Amino acid sequence: MQRQEAAVSTGEVLVAMRNLDKYYGGLRALAEVTLEIRKGEILALVGDNGAGKSTLIKTLSGAVEPDGGEILVDGRPVSFKTPKDATDAGIETVHQTLGLVDTLDVPQNVFLGRELTKKVFGLFPQLDQAAMRRRTHELLQRFAISLPTLNEPVHSLSGGQRQTIAISRLLLVEPKLLIMDEPMAALGVDEGSKVLDLVVKLRDEGLTILIISHNLEHVFAIADRIAVMKNGRLVAVVPSAATTREAVVGMITMGASGVRTEDRQWLS
Amino acid sequence: MAVVSEAQAPKSIGASDRRFRLEGLGLTLVLVVLILFFTWVNPRFGTLANLANVLTQTSTYVIVAMGMTFVIAKAGIDLSVGSMLALSTCVFFGLIEAGWPWPIALPLMFLLAMALGAFNGLIIAFLAIPALIATLGTMVAFRGIALLHSAGKLYYGLPPAIVWLGQGKVLGVPVPIIVAALFVAFSWWLFNKTTFGVHVRAVGGNREAARLAGINVARVEVLVYTLMGFAVALGGLLWIARIDGTQATLGTAMEIHVIAATIIGGTSLFGGRGTIYGTLLGAILLSMLNNALVIAGVEFFWQLVAIGCIVIAAVTINNIRENRIGWISRIRHRRAPAK
Numbered sequence: 376m377q378r379q380e381a382a383v384s385t386g387e388v389l390v391a392m393r394n395l396d397k398y399y400g401g402l403r404a405l406a407e408v409t410l411e412i413r414k415g416e417i418l419a420l421v422g423d424n425g426a427g428k429s430t431l432i433k434t435l436s437g438a439v440e441p442d443g444g445e446i447l448v449d450g451r452p453v454s455f456k457t458p459k460d461a462t463d464a465g466i467e468t469v470h471q472t473l474g475l476v477d478t479l480d481v482p483q484n485v486f487l488g489r490e491l492t493k494k495v496f497g498l499f500p501q502l503d504q505a506a507m508r509r510r511t512h513e514l515l516q517r518f519a520i521s522l523p524t525l526n527e528p529v530h531s532l533s534g535g536q537r538q539t540i541a542i543s544r545l546l547l548v549e550p551k552l553l554i555m556d557e558p559m560a561a562l563g564v565d566e567g568s569k570v571l572d573l574v575v576k577l578r579d580e581g582l583t584i585l586i587i588s589h590n591l592e593h594v595f596a597i598a599d600r601i602a603v604m605k606n607g608r609l610v611a612v613v614p615s616a617a618t619t620r621e622a623v624v625g626m627i628t629m630g631a632s633g634v635r636t637e638d639r640q641w642l643s
Numbered sequence: 644m645a646v647v648s649e650a651q652a653p654k655s656i657g658a659s660d661r662r663f664r665l666e667g668l669g670l671t672l673v674l675v676v677l678i679l680f681f682t683w684v685n686p687r688f689g690t691l692a693n694l695a696n697v698l699t700q701t702s703t704y705v706i707v708a709m710g711m712t713f714v715i716a717k718a719g720i721d722l723s724v725g726s727m728l729a730l731s732t733c734v735f736f737g738l739i740e741a742g743w744p745w746p747i748a749l750p751l752m753f754l755l756a757m758a759l760g761a762f763n764g765l766i767i768a769f770l771a772i773p774a775l776i777a778t779l780g781t782m783v784a785f786r787g788i789a790l791l792h793s794a795g796k797l798y799y800g801l802p803p804a805i806v807w808l809g810q811g812k813v814l815g816v817p818v819p820i821i822v823a824a825l826f827v828a829f830s831w832w833l834f835n836k837t838t839f840g841v842h843v844r845a846v847g848g849n850r851e852a853a854r855l856a857g858i859n860v861a862r863v864e865v866l867v868y869t870l871m872g873f874a875v876a877l878g879g880l881l882w883i884a885r886i887d888g889t890q891a892t893l894g895t896a897m898e899i900h901v902i903a904a905t906i907i908g909g910t911s912l913f914g915g916r917g918t919i920y921g922t923l924l925g926a927i928l929l930s931m932l933n934n935a936l937v938i939a940g941v942e943f944f945w946q947l948v949a950i951g952c953i954v955i956a957a958v959t960i961n962n963i964r965e966n967r968i969g970w971i972s973r974i975r976h977r978r979a980p981a982k
């Protein structure tokens with residue numbers, strides 16, 4: 376597997392997190408995390424279970440409010456009180472829990488919160504179900520997925536089908552930053568590589584992507600830089616071309632003490 | 644890229660969707676069979692006059708059950724509908740008695756009922772009180788205010804224009820049936836064809852997912868209960884117009900009828916799913932049963948027993964359909980092995 380260099384990364388900072396803190400009762404889920412996401416890069420976030428990865432991206436997507444620190448988008452401080460604040464700022468997220476409503480059908484899930492409408496009698500806004508169904512069909516065709524029915528509730532679909540539906544929600548708008556929390560976890564080989572292709576293609580089109588994955592093979596295949604977290608702290612951020620899988624595994628399991636001498640420069 | 648997989652055969656997406664789905668077919672058949680059966684037992688039942696009578700009487704329940712469908716699809720419940728109805732109609736009558744013209748008193752009644760509904764929604768959304776407990780509280784509290792307000796009085800004597808809404812006919816069709824039909828049509832559109840309808844089901848099906856999708860969950864919550872208040876005012880208006888009177892005990896035990904109608908119709912008590920057509924059928928079915936029992940001379944108290952049993956049976960049937968009962972779904976799957 377070969378990785379491609381970022382075609383468009385300019386090194387300019389899109390999103391900056393400064394000293395982010397988050398407590399759940401006595402548990403410190405985030406401890407002074409400072410991390411910059413550069414325009415046009417794929418930044419992978421890795422770490423053990425419970426390291427704080429999902430918590431970190433939730434502060435970026437407006438799902439949780441940090442207890443301390445600040446977030447800057449394009450150099451301007453932002454404060455996301457609701458998920459809508461984040462999407463309004465151009466940040467789209469697929470959460471680890473996918474965020475699907477089991478009782479709704481596929482187009483309803485894909486368009487949830489941004490339904491297409493048309494006016495009946497030029498007065499009453501009504502759902503444009505035909506248009507949403509058509510768009511859903513187009514979107515899903517970008518994935519190697521088979522989905523015999525669109526208008527059944529999604530609870531009966533497989534994990535991979537559900538994941539694909541959640542990811543396709545991202546393609547409805549043109550965000551600045553895409554966040555994906557383990558988007559390939561439930562996908563088969565074919566479907567997983569389709570999603571990887573898509574992520575790279577979106578990056579090449581100029582999007583910035585933050586992706587969480589436990590699969591280091593995937594991470595090294597697509598990421599420009601790799602950020603490692605442990606126990607709520609950011610350990611290091613390394614360019615993936617400058618390191619090895621063993622080195623990253625060392626950082627994930629041992630934290631700062633597991634960093635090789637040649638990677639010391641990347642320590643946070 | 645190496646991870647790029649080679650050109651794949653296009654996979655099927657949405658190919659086996661059914662164009663037309665016959666929802667509520669089973670319940671429709673049950674209704675038809677029951678009508679035929681009751682008529683066979685007692686020919687008086689099947690007359691057009693009696694059926695129109697049943698529909699007129701059920702119009703209030705149909706309308707309130709429409710609101711309840713939204714509430715239950717949002718994974719809520721509203722036990723306070725009967726008390727809201729009593730309070731708002733008593734206040735309306737009080738205003739009329741005090742000499743207020745009805746074109747002013749009537750909108751005030753609707754506003755009051757909607758405010759009571761919104762109050763339910765607000766304490767549920769912002770104080771995180773479970774809907775069952777919140778509306779149990781307001782059920783008692785609203786009834787208390789109605790009793791205080793009317794001091795045990797029996798109100799009667801509405802302006803003719805209002806009485807017409809309950810007793811008049813247009814082209815031979817009783818006005819309450821027309822009003823109920825229009826409201827059912829509106830509810831169907833709102834539930835199935837609008838953004839609001841989808842958001843109600845989304846909040847009911849997965850509150851957190853709805854929130855993450857940018858939906859203002861609290862707003863949906865308050866709006867749903869406000870709509871419930873509107874339905875109560877409309878249903879209450881038809882009722883007091885039909886009997887030309889009200890009192891603070893009107894609508895007692897109404898919630899069980901309305902919730903029963905909604906559940907019999909197939910709306911899931913667990914939220915996320917609902918059917919307007921089903922609720923309509925459920926409400927008609929219940930009223931027909933009542934009417935048949937009355938014609939058969941069954942005592943009123945037995946009707947309460949019957950309704951209680953029907954509610955439990957309807958929820959059980961829904962649970963079986965949704966495979967929520969472990970031991971039954973195991974039996975079903977043993978009978979029908981995987982193909």
Ligand SMILES: Nc1ncnc2c1ncn2[C@@H]1O[C@H](COP(=O)(O)OP(=O)(O)OP(=O)(O)O)[C@@H](O)[C@H]1O
Binds near residue numbers: 404423428429431471
């Ligand atoms: N809502 C919550 N309430 C209490 N504790 C929480 C909550 N969410 C997360 N935590 C805790 O915060 C820590 C970080 O959790 P987080 O979900 O961010 O980990 P993660 O790195 O995404 O793990 P995984 O790889 O398993 O998804 C964990 O110890 C977790 O138990």
Ligand SMILES: [Mg+2]
Binds near residue numbers: 428429430471556
């Ligand atoms: Mg996680």
